[in-house]
Amino acid sequence: MFEPQDPNRIQLNSNGQLKHFITTEGLSKALLTEILDTADSFIDMSEQQVKKVPLLRGKTVVNLFFEASTRTLSTFELAAKRLSADVLNLNISTSSTSKGETLKDTLQTLEAMHSDMFVVRHSDSGAQHFIAQHVSPDVAVINAGDGRHAHPTQAMLDMMTIRRHKGAFEPLVVAIVGDILHSRVARSQIHALRTLGAAEVRLIAPKTLLPRHIEMLGVKVYTDMNEGLKDCDVVMMLRLQKERMKSALLPSESEFYRLYGLTEEKLKLAKPDAVVMHPGPINRGVEIESSVADGPRSLILDQVTNGIAVRMAVMSMAMSGQVAEKNNRMEAAQ
Amino acid sequence: MIVAIENGRLIDPKQQRDEVTSIYLQDGKVVAIGQPPAGEITQRIDATGLVVTPGLIDMAAHVREPGYTQKGTISSESAAAVAGGITTLLTPPTTSPVVDNPAVAELIVDRAQATGLANVLPMGALTKGLEGEQLAPMHALHRSGCVAFTNARAAIPSSLTLMRCLEYASTHDFLVIFQPQDAQLAANGCMHDDTTCTRLGLAGIPETAETIEVARCLLLVEQTDVRAHFGQLSCERSVRMVMDARNRGLNVTADVAIHHLLLSDENVDGFNSMFHVIPPLRGQLDRAGLRHALLNDGIQAICSDHQPHDPAAKQAPFAATEPGISGLETLLPLGLLLVEQELITLPQLVEKLTAGPANILGLAAGSLAVGEVADLCIFDPEAQWEVLPETLRSTGKNTPFLGMTLKGRVTSTWVAGREVYQLNA
Numbered sequence: 106m107f108e109p110q111d112p113n114r115i116q117l118n119s120n121g122q123l124k125h126f127i128t129t130e131g132l133s134k135a136l137l138t139e140i141l142d143t144a145d146s147f148i149d150m151s152e153q154q155v156k157k158v159p160l161l162r163g164k165t166v167v168n169l170f171f172e173a174s175t176r177t178l179s180t181f182e183l184a185a186k187r188l189s190a191d192v193l194n195l196n197i198s199t200s201s202t203s204k205g206e207t208l209k210d211t212l213q214t215l216e217a218m219h220s221d222m223f224v225v226r227h228s229d230s231g232a233q234h235f236i237a238q239h240v241s242p243d244v245a246v247i248n249a250g251d252g253r254h255a256h257p258t259q260a261m262l263d264m265m266t267i268r269r270h271k272g273a274f275e276p277l278v279v280a281i282v283g284d285i286l287h288s289r290v291a292r293s294q295i296h297a298l299r300t301l302g303a304a305e306v307r308l309i310a311p312k313t314l315l316p317r318h319i320e321m322l323g324v325k326v327y328t329d330m331n332e333g334l335k336d337c338d339v340v341m342m343l344r345l346q347k348e349r350m351k352s353a354l355l356p357s358e359s360e361f362y363r364l365y366g367l368t369e370e371k372l373k374l375a376k377p378d379a380v381v382m383h384p385g386p387i388n389r390g391v392e393i394e395s396s397v398a399d400g401p402r403s404l405i406l407d408q409v410t411n412g413i414a415v416r417m418a419v420m421s422m423a424m425s426g427q428v429a430e431k432n433n434r435m436e437a438a439q
Numbered sequence: 440m441i442v443a444i445e446n447g448r449l450i451d452p453k454q455q456r457d458e459v460t461s462i463y464l465q466d467g468k469v470v471a472i473g474q475p476p477a478g479e480i481t482q483r484i485d486a487t488g489l490v491v492t493p494g495l496i497d498m499a500a501h502v503r504e505p506g507y508t509q510k511g512t513i514s515s516e517s518a519a520a521v522a523g524g525i526t527t528l529l530t531p532p533t534t535s536p537v538v539d540n541p542a543v544a545e546l547i548v549d550r551a552q553a554t555g556l557a558n559v560l561p562m563g564a565l566t567k568g569l570e571g572e573q574l575a576p577m578h579a580l581h582r583s584g585c586v587a588f589t590n591a592r593a594a595i596p597s598s599l600t601l602m603r604c605l606e607y608a609s610t611h612d613f614l615v616i617f618q619p620q621d622a623q624l625a626a627n628g629c630m631h632d633d634t635t636c637t638r639l640g641l642a643g644i645p646e647t648a649e650t651i652e653v654a655r656c657l658l659l660v661e662q663t664d665v666r667a668h669f670g671q672l673s674c675e676r677s678v679r680m681v682m683d684a685r686n687r688g689l690n691v692t693a694d695v696a697i698h699h700l701l702l703s704d705e706n707v708d709g710f711n712s713m714f715h716v717i718p719p720l721r722g723q724l725d726r727a728g729l730r731h732a733l734l735n736d737g738i739q740a741i742c743s744d745h746q747p748h749d750p751a752a753k754q755a756p757f758a759a760t761e762p763g764i765s766g767l768e769t770l771l772p773l774g775l776l777l778v779e780q781e782l783i784t785l786p787q788l789v790e791k792l793t794a795g796p797a798n799i800l801g802l803a804a805g806s807l808a809v810g811e812v813a814d815l816c817i818f819d820p821e822a823q824w825e826v827l828p829e830t831l832r833s834t835g836k837n838t839p840f841l842g843m844t845l846k847g848r849v850t851s852t853w854v855a856g857r858e859v860y861q862l863n864a
Contacts, residue, residue, distance in 0.1 A: 106701060106702075106776075106843075107702070107706055107839070109705065109708065115709075130638070207751060207754065207755060208755055208756065208759075209751075209754050209755070227756065229755075229756035229757070229758050229759050230639055230640040230641050230710075230756070230757065230758065231639065231641070231710030231756050231757045231758070232756035234709070234710045234756075235710065235754075235755065235756045235757075239754075251640075251756075252640050252641070252756075252758070253640030253641070253642075254639055254640030254641075255640070289640055292638070292640055316636070316637035316643075317632050317633055317634075317636065317637055317643060317645075318633055318634045318637055319637050321634045321637070322637070322638065
């Protein structure tokens with residue numbers, strides 16, 4: 106009795122351009138490729154003397170972080186500044202919102218400051234959906250991570266890193282290893298890899314860290330890391346939170362490291378030219394051996410560099426999607 | 440004073456009656472069917488083209504008073520009930536304060552009587568404060584109007600305490616109602632744990648959160664010989680377990696909320712908080728199982744599980760919103776959808792909304808035989824109406840059906856021979 110929801114309805118304008126960036130799920134291969142191409146063009150720029158472009162000149166970007174972050178927040182800030190935007194960073198710990206101000210009230214306050222873009226991180230899955238539905242029509246919402254749901258800019262910077270090192274996605278076997286259950290990164294990576302045409306996406310984790318029926322997303326599930334790593338082109342590690350031991354999801358860090366930690370020894374099972382990625386921050390000796398993290402096959406620092414370019418790409422694309430939508434509205438009104 | 444309701448389709452499943460006829464009310468009772476009784480008819484109601492049934496009985500409807508009057512009051516929610524053809528409703532003890540002492544039960548009963556619309560019957564708490572430790576004074580609560588006892592969705596942690604609650608209820612032949620949910624398996628969860636949940640990255644509630652508690656309760660029901668009812672089951676497996684127990688001779692029954700017969704977990708896609716309910720909307724197989732159970736007597740009643748909210752309660756990210764659907768006024772039209780889908784017949788639907796719940800509760804209601812109390816619902820099965828904030832009388836406008844056009848509208852509701860609701864009045 107209810108039509109199935111089109112996940113794109115919320116993030117695309119009537120021309121099919123990005124106006125918010127909430128999730129990689131449901132976006133077309135062409136659009137994901139456009140994000141990667143745009144980001145590539147910004148990489149070249151960052152090597153020049155003057156690192157700024159005027160794409161967001163006169164626009165106000167608010168980084169609205171309801172969850173602590175250093176890496177994501179600073180790369181978003183840098184990306185916005187390189188696009189010539191005015192940037193406001195707001196760290197709103199969840200404790201201050203629990204003092205009574207609702208998310209909707211917070212939004213209205215910020216809108217009164219005439220912001221043009223909200224970059225939002227929130228601990229509740231779907232928070233950015235809610236915000237995109239409740240902000241005034243011209244404001245773009247960029248998801249910087251919501252609960253366990255999505256972290257689309259992280260996934261796209263990972264895709265960019267893979268493409269710059271491996272070229273086409275079609276022949277690639279990619280393994281995602283670790284705490285899939287709690288990972289918004291993994292979910293966004295899976296959708297992006299599937300849409301971009303990776304040959305195989307594998308998940309490697311114990312059953313306590315695998316969400317139910319995850320294979321429905323078109324992935325192969327392995328509980329044995331040695332089997333799962335066989336002949337992989339890309340190994341993407343996930344961060345393991347220390348709290349997982351307390352909630353009986355894992356017996357100990359050392360047992361996890363023995364079974365699911367990426368060591369030089371285990372990496373030998375992957376293809377000789379396989380690359381290793383990690384969204385950071387790394388727990389050395391918990392999910393990855395130091396020599397692997399710092400080794401020649403690690404792309405961890407490339408990921409950070411690419412992160413700025415990808416964030417510049419989606420911010421500029423969403424802003425122009427908003428402008429186009431506004432023009433459409435004004436034409437329709439005339 | 441004789442009221443004649445003439446030429447309606449009178450459906451009274453308890454008497455296996457389904458015919459176009461007239462029904463006559465006097466002194467709050469049904470006095471005749473078909474042939475008018477002796478005496479002057481003072482009011483005639485033309486029910487041509489309308490359906491006349493016993494007043495509907497809702498096994499679970501939160502009225503939010505005392506304690507949460509921003510979400511609803513006995514007066515606002517009784518008005519919503521009668522607008523939905525519901526003349527009797529059971530309200531859970533999860534008020535503030537909890538219905539664990541006679542004063543709270545009396546307050547609810549008194550306010551409902553003062554409002555003079557629907558019969559509002561409180562459920563008493565099984566344990567003090569619903570904390571699962573000490574017995575609530577069930578006998579005193581019963582004397583103050585509690586018709587059944589429940590610990591609501593707060594499962595009693597100690598099986599020993601639960602057993603003693605059931606033994607005590609059994610001592611006085613009180614009905615115990617379970618809203619089964621394992622506290623740990625459901626902790627922090629907000630939707631059915633399956634593919635949609637995995638995609639959305641929400642915390643899931645597995646079926647076992649319900650079935651494990653159903654199993655524990657059934658074993659203790661068997662041991663204590665208490666009369667027990669399982670409310671708002673969401674899993675096919677739970678319904679089968681209760682049915683198996685009944686087939687073994689246990690005195691157990693079950694109901695389902697109307698939305699679990701129509702919606703599924705896939706509706707949560709898009710994070711619409713209107714679909715946030717506990718127990719959660721399950722998968723399509725569970726929904727099919729619940730629907731099938733209407734046909735083989737696996738489920739004896741359909742309820743609204745009415746949970747009105749203030750707007751702010753639903754305006755937040757999905758997991759941070761409060762669960763529940765405002766459902767009193769859509770119970771009948773959504774039930775008629777099951778008839779339109781040819782799942783059940785109209786008399787079967789009416790049975791699940793009248794005689795079914797009356798039997799579970801042992802109420803002298805749910806039938807329109809001569810001599811019975813004249814609680815009636817009269818509705819136009821073809822009338823269409825749009826579910827809008829302004830067409831709902833409930834304080835709670837929180838329903839996923841908002842904006843939809845539904846078929847079937849109550850035109851008039853009678854409680855003890857008195858018209859308490861008239862459409863367009």
